[in-house]
Structure formats: C-alpha cells, structure tokens
Amino acid sequence: MNAAIRSPQPPLTRSVEDYLKSVFHLTSQGGFATTSGIAEMLEIAPPSVSGMMKRLSETGLIEHVPYRGVQLTPQGRRAALQMIRRHRILEVYLTSKLGYDWGDVHVEAERLEHAVSEKLIERMADALGEPRYDPHGAPIPTAAGEIEEAELITLAAAPVGAAVVLRQVGDEDPARLRYLAEQGLTPGTRLTVVERQPFNGPTTVASGNGTRVVGQELAALLWCEEVAA
C-alpha cells in the first residue's frame, strides 16, 4: 500500500535524475552520500536536499538513514546508471560527430540527458559503434546497467619511476580540459613518472614527445593505470 507499489513507473523529473546521479557519484567509493555533499554538487541549499531525500526514499529510489546519509537502492542505481549512460554517449556523439571540443561536451550533455529518449541514445551508440568510454575516459554503462570498475591511481599518487597509461580525466572544467589537451595529456597517453617534488609538489612525466611538469592539483585529476615498463 505504499507509493512505490501503487505507481509502477512514474517518469522521473529532471531534478530527481540529477539527485540520483549525485548520489551515485558520491557513493562510488562506497559509504554514504551526505546531505551537504549532494547540496554542494547540485548547487542547492542543504534543506532542499533533506526534503528530496525524504521523497526519494518514500518512492524507493534511495535508502535514507537520518543524520547519516543516503545510498541508492537497486532501483535507484539502475536509474542513475541509465542517466550516466545517456550523458556519456552524448559526450562521445558530440565530439565524434559534431566536432565538439572535449571541454564543451559536459554542459551540453547535462541538459540533453534529460530530454533524449532511450531510442535516440541507442541509435547514437549504434552509430558510434557502441563506445565503451567517454571523451574523458570514463566508462560507459551498458544498456543493461553494467559498468566497468577499474583500479586506477592518480598521477599525483603514482610512484616515481613507474610507467603508466593515462586512462581518465576526472574534471569537467572546459579551460582545464583544453589545457590538458594542449599538453597532450589525454586518455590513452603512455607516461613515465620521472620525479616528484616534495610537499605536494609537481610531478614530472615523460611521454613520447618530451617531458612535462604537472602541478599537484592537476595531477590529482589524472587517473592512471600502472603498466609494465
């Protein structure tokens, strides 16, 4: 006799879709998403989040432990992964087919992901040859709702002397992304960690075409896979 059972599939609002995505991202390392974390990510006031958390747990999309935080239910996770799939497919499509810069796709996809149909996403995915990663290297969930989980370390944490492949850039800021592209720091690039200054200092890396010094802040956004030298 609860709402989740009465209404089988009430379409989610844009707002709800955004909340679910936030919770997914904030809980990707395990644990709970906090009210303030969600509020910050969505740029809204914490009380608005509290209110929405109440509604979402009533509809069975999240599990809310008051004063502790929230987690996605299987149903909420499915919905979140669907949104992330849409977002990432759109990003690939915009860069591959419409000449978008990888710095500009995020904002555009953020609006489109709420408006596209399942059919359109699958047509795009098809036209792109079922891509597995978005332009920033993030894995694209399958239509069935599975997502690859890779063991990556940040460049800031990679040991000196290690050989790594840059796999994913954890940032959306257009200016930073443009800078990284200029520096040749795009997913797939093979790097060797040459040295690192102490006290959170910059990391020096070598690639096919020379060496670069990468500040700590940026290095912490570059997720790498360690490979054999």
Place this chain on the structure above:
Amino acid sequence: MNAAIRSPQPPLTRSVEDYLKSVFHLTSQGGFATTSGIAEMLEIAPPSVSGMMKRLSETGLIEHVPYRGVQLTPQGRRAALQMIRRHRILEVYLTSKLGYDWGDVHVEAERLEHAVSEKLIERMADALGEPRYDPHGAPIPTAAGEIEEAELITLAAAPVGAAVVLRQVGDEDPARLRYLAEQGLTPGTRLTVVERQPFNGPTTVASGNGTRVVGQELAALLWCEEVAA
C-alpha cells in the same frame, strides 16, 4: 519601469516556449489566437492559458486583448521562430543522420528543442548543409529569424485537372505519415488531379507510378503548389 525592461533576457521556460509556438501556429493565417485554441493545442485547461497570457503580456512577448485573443510581439515572434527552427533542424537531423522515420521525429524533437543549445543546432544545420525544409516539407526559419511563406493549396481544394507538386504534409500523426509514405505521397511528388467525388468525397490523383484515391480528410492535409501541366 516594467518587467520587460528590468530583466534583459530571462531564459524562457519550457512552458513559455510551448505557448509561444502555439500562438505562432494559430496566428500564421493572421488574426488572433484564442484561449481555447491554445488550450486545445497544448492539452491544458483554458484557465491555465488565461493565466499564462497575462504573464506573457506583462513580459512583452505577446499582446493580449482580453476576451479577444493574443498575438505575438516582435520579440515573441523571434522566440517562436527560434523554437521552430530548432524543432525542424532536429527533425531533419534525426531522419538524415540517425535513421528516424518521418513519423517518429516530431515527438522526439518536441522534447529536444527545449534542451539543445544554439551552438548545437547550428552544428547540426551545418552538418546537414543548411537545410531549408523539414522532413514534412515545412520551411525552416533562418538563424536570423526569417521564414519562407509559400502560397499553397490543399489537395482537397486543388481543381480537377490541375498539375501540382506536393510540398508539405500538415500532420504529425506517425501512423498517418507512415501510410502516406507507403502511398508515395511525400513532399516533392508531382501529381495530377484526375477527379473528385462530390460532397467532400475523395480525390483521385495520378503520379509517375499509377493513380491513388485520397480521402477528403487526408487530402486536406496535403499542401500543394500548382504548376504548369
């Protein structure tokens, strides 16, 4: 000291965009759009329309004469044409680049038009070679806000014996559109009006590959240009 001057460009809501489009379509033959006409087109109750008309005339997008109807101001017309451009470019893109059937594009474009950026639309238009007509033959407004106005007659009104070219299909119903495509009745098709039964009866037309009988209801949706025999 009014709202229209105070706020230079408050982005329009989805709802407002839909109202403006309705008013544009309902006034395309001149005159006023009525409250009930808008209500019917948007599938909402007339009082909701009255309320919105008040708000839109306060913001300077429409001219409202109480109990008479509404017309677009130049500013409202610009906004409406922009939405129509988006809608029609999207329709062309979906059919040309993503294999959509001309019966399925309307619904998809109806949602997307509120989410796409100007930039995306222009990239799509560019990729398509700046198309001038949508898949149903409707003219696409230019980015500057100009739209072609053609003198067309419906097939139901075309004189017997006339040679015509089908230019535009004034309908969005997927099933009807699929039927028309099966019958070869798509924009650009050249037809000769062979005969018409009296009392709003069907019209018989001849084309390159045979003759067809078209009922009055359908014929009234087929907009044609009369050409030299």
Place this chain on the structure above:
DNA sequence: TTTGAGACTTAGGTTAGCCTAACACCCTGT
C-alpha cells in the same frame, strides 16, 4: 432589444522544487 450559449477570466487550490531561519543531533576535544 433582449437573452442565453459559449468563450473567457477570476478565484482558490495543488504539487514540485527551491529558499531562509530556527531547531535538533552527533561527535570530538577537553
């Protein structure tokens, strides 16, 4: 000239989603 059907508006109410202000809870440091 009046009247009444139909179209339009006003009045009042609902829901989603946000806000600020005020209160409640939790946990860490003393």
Place this chain on the structure above:
DNA sequence: ACAGGGTGTTAGGCTAACCTAAGTCTCAAA
C-alpha cells in the same frame, strides 16, 4: 562527561504551472 561547532532536519514561504468551480463577457438569434 559534556560543551560546542558543524551537519542535518523541520518549519514556514515563495514561484511556476497546472487544476476545478464560479463568475463575466460577447454576440448572434429570437
């Protein structure tokens, strides 16, 4: 053991956009 800062929630309000019910206006026909 408890006090206080920080985080979370509750209370109360607002706007956009819808609704139904109850007037109000218009115009054409009697």
